[in-house]
Structure formats: C-alpha cells, structure tokens
Amino acid sequence: xxxxxxxxxxxxxxxxxxxxxxxxxxxxxxxxxxxxxxxxxxxxxxxxxxxxxxxxxxxxxxxxxxxxxxxxxxxxxxxxxxxxxxxxxxxxxxxxxxxxxxxxxxxxxxxxxxxxxxxxxxxxxxxxxxxxxxxxxxxxxxxxxxxxxxxxxxxxxxxxxxxxxxxxxxxxxxxxxxxxxxxxxxxxxxxxxxxxxxxxxxxxxxxxxxxxxxxxxxxxxxxxxxxxxxx
Amino acid sequence: xxxxxxxxxxxxxxxxxxxxxxxxxxxxxxxxxxxxxxxxxxxxxxxxxxxxxxxxxxxxxxxxxxxxxxxxxxxxxxxxxxxxxxxxxxxxxxxxxxxxxxxxxxxxxxxxxxxxxxxxxxxxxxxxxxxxxxxxxxxxxxxxxxxxxxxxxxxxxxxxxxxxxxxxxxxxxxxxxxxxxxxxxxxxxxxxxxxxxxxxxxxxxxxxxxxxxxxxxxxxxxxxxxxxxxxxxxxxxxxxxxxxxxxxxxxxxxxxxxxxxxxxxxxxxxxxxxxxxxxxxxxxxxxxxxxxxxxxxxxxxxxxxxxxxxxxxxxxxxxxxxxxxxxxxxxxxxxxxxxxxxxxxxxxxxxxxxxxxxxxxxxxxxxxxx
Numbered sequence: 001x002x003x004x005x006x007x008x009x010x011x012x013x014x015x016x017x018x019x020x021x022x023x024x025x026x027x028x029x030x031x032x033x034x035x036x037x038x039x040x041x042x043x044x045x046x047x048x049x050x051x052x053x054x055x056x057x058x059x060x061x062x063x064x065x066x067x068x069x070x071x072x073x074x075x076x077x078x079x080x081x082x083x084x085x086x087x088x089x090x091x092x093x094x095x096x097x098x099x100x101x102x103x104x105x106x107x108x109x110x111x112x113x114x115x116x117x118x119x120x121x122x123x124x125x126x127x128x129x130x131x132x133x134x135x136x137x138x139x140x141x142x143x144x145x146x147x148x149x150x151x152x153x154x155x156x157x158x159x160x161x162x163x164x165x166x167x168x169x170x171x172x173x174x175x176x177x178x179x180x181x182x183x184x185x186x187x188x189x190x191x192x193x194x195x196x197x198x199x200x201x202x203x204x205x206x207x208x209x210x211x212x213x214x215x216x217x218x219x220x221x222x223x224x225x226x227x228x229x230x231x
Numbered sequence: 232x233x234x235x236x237x238x239x240x241x242x243x244x245x246x247x248x249x250x251x252x253x254x255x256x257x258x259x260x261x262x263x264x265x266x267x268x269x270x271x272x273x274x275x276x277x278x279x280x281x282x283x284x285x286x287x288x289x290x291x292x293x294x295x296x297x298x299x300x301x302x303x304x305x306x307x308x309x310x311x312x313x314x315x316x317x318x319x320x321x322x323x324x325x326x327x328x329x330x331x332x333x334x335x336x337x338x339x340x341x342x343x344x345x346x347x348x349x350x351x352x353x354x355x356x357x358x359x360x361x362x363x364x365x366x367x368x369x370x371x372x373x374x375x376x377x378x379x380x381x382x383x384x385x386x387x388x389x390x391x392x393x394x395x396x397x398x399x400x401x402x403x404x405x406x407x408x409x410x411x412x413x414x415x416x417x418x419x420x421x422x423x424x425x426x427x428x429x430x431x432x433x434x435x436x437x438x439x440x441x442x443x444x445x446x447x448x449x450x451x452x453x454x455x456x457x458x459x460x461x462x463x464x465x466x467x468x469x470x471x472x473x474x475x476x477x478x479x480x481x482x483x484x485x486x487x488x489x490x491x492x493x494x495x496x497x498x499x500x501x502x503x504x505x506x507x508x509x510x511x512x513x514x515x516x517x518x519x520x521x522x523x524x525x526x527x528x529x530x531x532x533x534x535x536x537x538x539x540x541x542x543x544x545x546x547x548x549x550x551x552x553x554x555x556x557x558x559x560x561x562x563x564x565x566x567x568x569x570x571x572x573x574x575x576x577x578x579x580x581x582x583x584x585x586x587x588x589x590x591x592x593x594x595x596x597x598x599x600x601x
Contacts, residue, residue: 049599058508059595078513086510093598097505101240106233111509113233156509 004067005163005195006032006055011064013050013218024050026218027064032164032197037190039209039226040199047218048199049168055197056091056166057084069163086114090157094169096149098141104152105137111159126155130185147178154185164195171202183208238523241495248491253531255487256577260535262477264562264570265543270470271566272559274463275354276406284353285320285430285455287440292451297428298324298339306447307344307429313442318432320347321415323422329411331371331396332385338375340389341407342422344415351430354403356412361398366416368397372408374551387411392420405551405559481573484531485581492524492585496592503589504597513590520589524582525575532574536567 013025024047032038032055040048053059054066057073066073069088073081085091090111098107108123127137130151141149150170157165167186171179179202187208190196198209206212206226214222214229222229242249289310294300307321323342328335341351348356348363356363361383364370369387371379376399385396394417402408415426431452433439440452496503506516540562547558 050595053595056508082507082510082512082515085508091508093505093508097501097508097598099237099502099505101237101244102233106236110233110506114510114515118233160510 002033002035004031005034005069006030006197007065007067008051008055008061009065011051011054011061011066013047013054013059014062024218025054025061028215028218028220030213030220032195034163034195035190035193037187037196037208037210038198038213039206039211040197040213040215041201041203041206042215043201046215048201048215051215052166052168052197052199056089056164057081058091082114086111087160088162089164089166090159090162092150092153092157092165092167092170094172096141096146096153096173098149098152098156100141103138103140104132104144107141107152108155108159111156115160123155123159126158127152129158130155131181145178146174147181150174150178150182151185154182154189158189158194164197165189167196167198169200169202170198171200171205179205234519234522235526237519238526241499241523242526245495248494249527252487252491252527253534256481256484256528256531256574257535257538259477259481259484259577260532260570260574261539261542262480263474263573264536264539264566266470266473266477267566267569268540268543268560268562269547269558270466270473271561271563272405273466275561276404276559277463277466284350284432286433286436287431287443287452288455289429289431289443289447289450289452290427292449297322297453298326300427301425302428302450304424304426306450307426309447310429310431310443313439313446315433315435315439315442316431317434318350320344320350320430321426322351322428322430323415323418323425324427325418325421327389329390330386330388331379332381334379334381336375336379338371339410340369340413340418341410342413342415342418344426346414348400348412350432352402352404352407356400356402356407358398359401361396363400364394364397364413364417366414367394368417369394369411369413370398370400371396372410372412373399373401374405374408375411377551389418389421392418403559403561478573481577485577488524488527488531488577488581489585491527492520492582493588495523496520496585496589499589500592500597503592504594507592507594508598516592517586517590520586521579521582524585525578528574528578528581529571531577532571535574536570539570 008028008030011025011028015022015024028051040051042048054061057068060074068084099110102110105123108126109118112118132148132151136148171182174182183205186196209226212226212229213220288297289306290297290300291302304321307319310316311319321344325340328337343351346363346365359373381396383396387394387396394413436454440454443450443452503516543560547560550558
C-alpha cells in the first residue's frame with residue numbers, strides 16, 4: 001500500500017457570511033496516496049474547492065484533522081503553512097491565476113524565489129516539459145492563449161518539485177481540444193510518479209483518474225475506480 | 232530580483248498614477264533639499280562675515296560690529312606681541328560709491344593687509360578673470376562684476392584714490408562675491424592710520440581674548456566661533472521651522488503614496504491570493520508591497536533632490552540678476568542624504584499600512600471572489 005501523503009479525518013468547514021451560515025464540508029474522511037491520480041467530482045457548491053484548499057493548507061478546517069506532509073496543519077504557523085504550499089503542494093487553478101506583471105519564465109521562477117532562489121534553467125526545463133516552446137518564455141500572460149496559460153500554471157506548480165499537484169477545475173476555461181492536451185500533461189506527470197488531486201464538475205474527465213470521489217452537499221457520497229463509481 | 236521587477240512593472244502599468252505620486256514625494260523632498268542648502272549657505276556666509284579662518288576679531292569696543300569699527304593700525308602690532316597669537320591680519324572695510332569705467336556704483340570695499348584674502352574670507356578666493364589685486368589694484372567679486380560689467384584694466388576711482396581693476400574673483404561666499412577687494416596699502420590715502428578690525432588666529436581664543444582686552448584699552452575681541460555659533464543657532468531655529476514646513480509637504484507626499492498603495496492592494500487582491508497560494512508568507516507579501524512604496528519614494532526622492540538643487544539654483548540666480556540679492560547656496564552630500572532619508576522614511580511609513588492590509592488578505596476569499 002502506497003504511503004498516505006494527505007489525510008483528512010472528520011473535516012468540517014463552516015463559513016459565516018453575515019447572518020447566513022454555510023456548511024461547506026460536513027465530516028469528510030479522505031486519504032490521498034503517493035502517486036495516485038485522484039479526482040473529486042460533484043456539482044457546483046458541493047464543497048470541492050473548499051476541500052482542495054484545505055488539502056493544500058491554503059485554508060484550515062473548522063473542525064476535524066488534516067495531515068499534510070505528515071503534519072497536522074491546524075496548529076501550524078503562517079510560515080509553516082506557507083512552506084507546505086511552496087514546497088509540498090502545487091496549485092493549478094481554473095482561471096490560471098498567473099501574475100500579469102511577470103513573464104512566463106518569471107511566473108515559474110516566482111515560487112522558487114520564495115524558496116531557495118531562482119533557478120532559470122530549471123524553470124525553462126519545466127516549461128519545455130509542459131509543452132511550451134522557448135519563444136513563449138519572455139511573453140507576458142496576456143500574450144498567451146488559455147491553453148498556454150494553463151501550461152505555465154502547471155509549470156509553476158512544479159517549480160519546487162512538490163509531492164502533490166492540486167488542480168481546481170484546470171480545464172474549466174478551455175475548449176475540448178485544449179482540455180484534452182492539458183489532461184495529457186497531468187497524466188504524464190502522474191506517470192512520472194507525481195500525485196495528482198483534481199477537482200472538476202466535468203464527469204467526462206474521470207476516465208483519466210485512478211480513483212474518483214463524489215462529493216455532494218459537503219459529504220463524500222461515493223468513492224472508487226472510474227468504472228466502479230455510478231455518476 | 233523578481234520582487235523588484237514586479238514593483239517596477241506595476242508602477243509602469245499605471246503610469247499617470249505613479250507619476251503623480253512620485254511628484255508628490257518629489258515636492259516634499261525638493262523643499263527639504265532647498266531649505267537645507269540655502270540654510271547651509273547662510274551659515275557659511277555668517278562664518279565668513281564673522282571672521283573667516285580667524286578665531287578672534289579685534290574691534291573697537293564702541294562699534295556695534297567689525298564693519299563699522301575703527302582702530303589705529305598700531306593695534307595689530309600690539310596684538311601680535313601677545314603670547315599665543317599665531318597670526319594677525321588687519322582689514323579695512325568701507326562702504327562707498329566708487330566709479331568704475333565711468334560708472335558710479337555703491338560697493339563694499341575690503342582692504343586686506345598683504346593681500347591675505349583667503350584668510351579673511353575663510354575659503355579660497357579664486358581669480359576667474361585677471362588676477363588677485365596687489366598694491367594699486369582692485370578686484371571685483373563675481374556678483375559685483377556681473378552687475379557693473381567693467382573691463383579689465385578699467386580705473387576704479389574711490390574718490391581720491393585711483394586703482395587699476397586687475398581681476399574678477401569668486402569665493403564660496405556670495406557675500407564676498409558682492410565686494411571689491413584690494414590691499415591695505417592701496418587705500419592708505421583714504422584711511423590714514425585707521426583699520427576696521429584685526430583678524431587673529433590663535434589656538435587659545437578665550438585666554439588671548441582676555442589678554443587683548445586687558446592690555447589694549449578700548450578694544451573688544453570677539454570669539455568668532457561663539458559669535459558664529461550664536462548666529463547659526465538663531466538661523467537653525469529658522470531652518471527647523473522651514474524643515475517642519477517641508478515635512479508637511481513630505482507628509483502630503485506620503486499620504487499620496489499610502490493612497491496609491493492602498494488602491495494597488497485593492498486592485499491586486501487576486502494576485503496576493505496567488506502569491507500566498509504558491510507559498511508567500513505574510514511577511515513576504517508585506518515586503519513585496521513595501522518594496523513598491525520604497526521604489527516610489529526613492530524615485531520621488533531622487534527627483535526631489537534634482538528639483539531642489541536645480542530649482543533653488545534658478546531662484547538664487549534670478550534673485551541675483553533681477554534684484555541684486557546675494558544668496559549663498561551650498562549643496563553637500565549630507566544635504567542629499569537628508570533628502571533621501573526623508574524619502575526612505577516616507578516610503579516605509581506610508582507603505583506600512585497598505586503592506587499590512589495586503590499581508591492580511593485571505594487567499595481563499597481573494598481567489599474565489601474576483
């Protein structure tokens with residue numbers, strides 16, 4: 001059995017928005033194993049993104065236990081949480097979320113600059129690996145297509161060689177052709193041994209995963225291989 | 232390096248806003264630099280007016296100041312005999328209307344014994360046209376020269392004594408630059424045995440002062456350092472008031488920086504969320520925004536230093552040309568340093584609150600809501 005890299009036990013998350021109280025997660029238990037491609041699916045508002053943010057130490061649960069990199073995140077300082085986000089996990093978002101004032105190459109080097117220092121050669125290798133040619137390196141994000149931007153975001157997520165890639169609807173802004181290409185990039189990374197956790201509401205993507213978790217109203221309602229899960 | 236690039240590009244992205252903010256800082260800094268350099272110039276003029284390199288000035292006890300004092304020239308010899316006196320120079324000051332090249336002009340004449348002009352002025356008296364005057368000759372300070380516009384070799388008629396105009400000189404004191412200088416012997420026919428005062432150099436001014444006043448009746452020895460310090464202290468009060476006013480300009484500039492940075496934080500909430508998502512700590516986010524406010528302030532500081540020096544120079548020059556007013560302006564490295572320190576202060580203090588706001592941004596909300 002592969003080692004568990006992220007572990008959630010009885011995780012609840014409650015948001016208070018004025019008088020409204022929203023329970024985004026209602027007792028989630030989940031283990032992510034090294035090297036697996038896990039896909040979390042569910043309708044809008046089912047708590048997928050919240051779950052992903054908690055798994056990446058970007059958010060903390062209202063109650064329950066979350067262990068990332070073998071450490072319980074509830075009691076970690078800002079510095080320690082930032083270190084986990086910088087080195088242990090890499091986020092990829094639906095809206096790409098590149099820094100507009102940095103070039104493609106600099107966007108990839110940014111997480112490196114927050115860690116041990118900028119490594120331009122490594123950043124270039126990562127960009128080539130996700131399928132971006134050198135001519136794009138000095139371009140700014142607004143000069144790229146959606147598919148190209150998402151490739152940069154994936155390269156940025158890989159900047160500090162993280163254990164886990166956490167992708168939140170990474171194909172949500174892309175057409176079918178580009179979605180397929182981006183999924184191929186994720187699959188290739190997974191085949192290289194990288195753990196991938198992807199959140200999506202696009203059920204056609206589940207075939208790329210090893211395991212699928214179905215979330216509804218903040219609870220896991222089904223779990224299994226893509227063939228086992230009845231969607 | 233990336234942080235600095237981000238700061239530069241963010242400023243470049245909002246050019247007009249950045250430029251207005253930078254100008255706001257620059258105005259405050261230029262006021263600081265301008266007031267400091269004029270105050271330094273005034274301090275320098277006071278030092279020159281009160282004795283140049285001399286440590287004591289011996290004048291008549293009844294005269295209010297050395298310029299209106301009259302002493303017998305034998306006083307210098309008596310002063311020189313006092314133990315501890317290293318050097319003495321007699322000077323005769325006279326304010327009179329002279330005729331130069333046929334043109335009548337009121338001017339202050341400083342007749343200096345044996346042509347020891349540097350000692351009396353306290354800084355180098357540099358000939359920029361012709362030469363410094365010997366016996367039977369006179370030279371005009373650069374400001375007086377520009378006002379009169381004579382020719383070398385013109386006759387200078389002092390009303391009874393005629394001298395040849397030997398040159399034009401320049402010193403660091405604008406006060407001296409408005410004078411005419413000559414040797415003491417050149418004006419013997421005008422002054423008879425009188426001099427205005429004696430400039431004395433000694434390593435023990437307090438004791439020598441007591442000795443001079445004890446041995447020579449009717450004279451008073453002024454300790455130049457004390458007199459200079461007294462006047463400089465008065466001037467410093469004025470300088471502090473001026474700097475306080477320029478600080479208000481600086482605060483206004485700082486508020487501009489704070490406003491610009493707050494707007495930047497609001498506009499870049501999503502970017503801050505991304506920074507945190509890829510591993511930026513709160514301290515790092517603060518640093519990124521502080522670098523930007525420091526950059527605005529330092530550019531404003533540099534521009535303010537240039538504007539302060541250039542603007543004051545232009546105003547001083549115009550006042551001299553149009554009004555004949557002599558204002559000395561001295562720009563030293565510490566004047567510029569003071570300008571930059573104020574700029575750094577503006578950058579840090581005005582950037583602190585926006586940077587703290589940025590550091591507090593909740594990444595989840597920032598990434599979700601835009």
